[in-house]
Amino acid sequence: xxxxxxxxxxxxxxxxxxxxxxxxxxxxxxxxxxxxxxxxxxxxxxxxxxxxxxxxxxxxxxxxxxxxxxxxxxxxxxxxxxxxxxxxxxxxxxxxxxxxxxxxxxxxxxxxxxxxxxxxxxxxxxxxxxxxxxxxxxxxxxxxxxxxxxxxxxxxxxxxxxxxxxxxxxxxxxxxxxxxxxxxxxxxxxxxxxxxxxxxxxxxxxxxxxxxxxxxxxxxxxxxxxxxxxxxxxxxxxxxxxxxxxxxxxxxxxxxxxxxxxxxxxxxxxxxxxxxxxxxxxxxxxxxxxxxxxxxxxxxxxxxxxxxxxxxxxxxxxxxxxxxxxxxxxxxxxxxxxxxxxxxxxxxxxxxxxxxxxxxxxxxxxxxxxxxxxxxxxxxxxxxxxxxxxxxxxxxxxxxxxxxxxxxxxxxxxxxxxxxxxxxxxxxxxxx
Numbered sequence: 349x350x351x352x353x354x355x356x357x358x359x360x361x362x363x364x365x366x367x368x369x370x371x372x373x374x375x376x377x378x379x380x381x382x383x384x385x386x387x388x389x390x391x392x393x394x395x396x397x398x399x400x401x402x403x404x405x406x407x408x409x410x411x412x413x414x415x416x417x418x419x420x421x422x423x424x425x426x427x428x429x430x431x432x433x434x435x436x437x438x439x440x441x442x443x444x445x446x447x448x449x450x451x452x453x454x455x456x457x458x459x460x461x462x463x464x465x466x467x468x469x470x471x472x473x474x475x476x477x478x479x480x481x482x483x484x485x486x487x488x489x490x491x492x493x494x495x496x497x498x499x500x501x502x503x504x505x506x507x508x509x510x511x512x513x514x515x516x517x518x519x520x521x522x523x524x525x526x527x528x529x530x531x532x533x534x535x536x537x538x539x540x541x542x543x544x545x546x547x548x549x550x551x552x553x554x555x556x557x558x559x560x561x562x563x564x565x566x567x568x569x570x571x572x573x574x575x576x577x578x579x580x581x582x583x584x585x586x587x588x589x590x591x592x593x594x595x596x597x598x599x600x601x602x603x604x605x606x607x608x609x610x611x612x613x614x615x616x617x618x619x620x621x622x623x624x625x626x627x628x629x630x631x632x633x634x635x636x637x638x639x640x641x642x643x644x645x646x647x648x649x650x651x652x653x654x655x656x657x658x659x660x661x662x663x664x665x666x667x668x669x670x671x672x673x674x675x676x677x678x679x680x681x682x683x684x685x686x687x688x689x690x691x692x693x694x695x696x697x698x699x700x701x702x703x704x705x706x707x708x709x710x711x712x713x714x715x716x717x718x719x720x721x722x723x724x725x726x727x728x729x730x731x732x733x734x735x736x737x738x739x740x741x742x743x744x745x746x747x748x749x750x751x752x753x754x755x756x757x758x759x760x761x762x763x764x765x766x767x768x769x770x771x772x773x774x775x776x777x778x779x780x
Contacts, residue, residue, distance in 0.1 A: 423600070462677075467493070517583070
């Protein structure tokens with residue numbers, strides 16, 4: 349326990365000093381192993397290698413590249429055009445459009461910040477042009493982007509599945525219903541907020557016409573088919589998640605080049621470069637977090653954590669609330685993937701001992717981390733949207749408070765009604 353306290357203190361200190369996450373994890377682990385006398389270069393090398401030597405990890409770079417290709421290939425614009433046909437003229441219609449477009453794009457990219465960047469770049473300026481405040485526009489985009497890490501294909505779900513040895517397809521299935529509930533809650537919050545602030549719809553948008561809507565859907569049918577092709581290939585059993593990520597890249601190239609004729613060789617180069625930069629950071633964190641997880645195993649952290657929670661209470665509800673509180677606090681300082689890689693091996697024995705389905709806990713873990721995307725000082729979505737809207741991060745942080753309240757309500761709902769997460773995967777034969 350003394351070693352664990354020491355490593356947590358060092359880790360927190362390094363975070364406060366602004367040291368990159370992967371360097372903080374490696375440095376604190378090496379120092380702790382030195383103190384405990386268990387330092388071995390073989391252990392360090394093997395842990396770093398084992399963390400990255402995982403076939404399912406290949407899905408992450410492919411989904412990232414697919415998302416950037418779809419953005420540059422005009423697919424994002426086409427999705428927005430369809431959603432605006434329905435909600436564009438309503439009070440807060442562009443806010444609702446932003447949330448729903450984020451949900452649709454999430455079924456392509458698997459990334460929260462990536463979703464904010466893709467949708468926010470197009471809709472934040474559109475909202476400002478139509479009389480919405482920059483803070484409202486940035487807040488809606490930040491909040492809508494949180495859905496990107498829950499609706500499949502979800503990068504955090506892939507990591508959790510690898511760490512916990514849980515079916516990734518089952519986890520993807522479990523994210524559907526919670527994702528729709530959260531999208532509805534955020535869209536409703538955007539509508540209420542717009543109505544209170546007096547923001548009208550897009551005056552340039554014609555009234556809804558079913559015939560025009562059908563024509564728009566047909567014109568943009570290849571874009572609308574994208575998530576169905578990606579996810580359909582997984583759930584039909586044709587592809588594994590990794591193979592589906594390659595299908596996503598191939599489909600993005602086909603639609604961008606052949607159908608929309610909107611992709612250039614430079615766009616492909618930039619997409620690959622952007623994907624390499626994002627995945628370089630992600631994989632460094634994955635490797636460092638695996639090494640940190642090895643230290644936690646050596647120090648019997650899962651057993652100590654179980655005993656700690658049970659010493660406070662043996663009530664399942666109380667322990668789940670404590671875990672949510674822990675995730676919310678750590679999420680303010682840790683990146684989502686790091687939180688999952690570090691805490692999942694420690695907390696899984698605790699919750700499974702209480703009878704919680706590992707698939708359900710995976711959804712709890714990811715949904716709670718959605719809140720972390722909106723909470724400073726790390727709150728990645730806040731920084732992305734504030735840069736697009738050209739408003740201070742502090743202003744966006746105040747603007748997302750109603751959406752944080754909606755997300756927290758969803759966290760509690762999903763946590764204490766397990767069927768929201770487990771009904772669909774169990775019906776399809778995943779989990780219990």
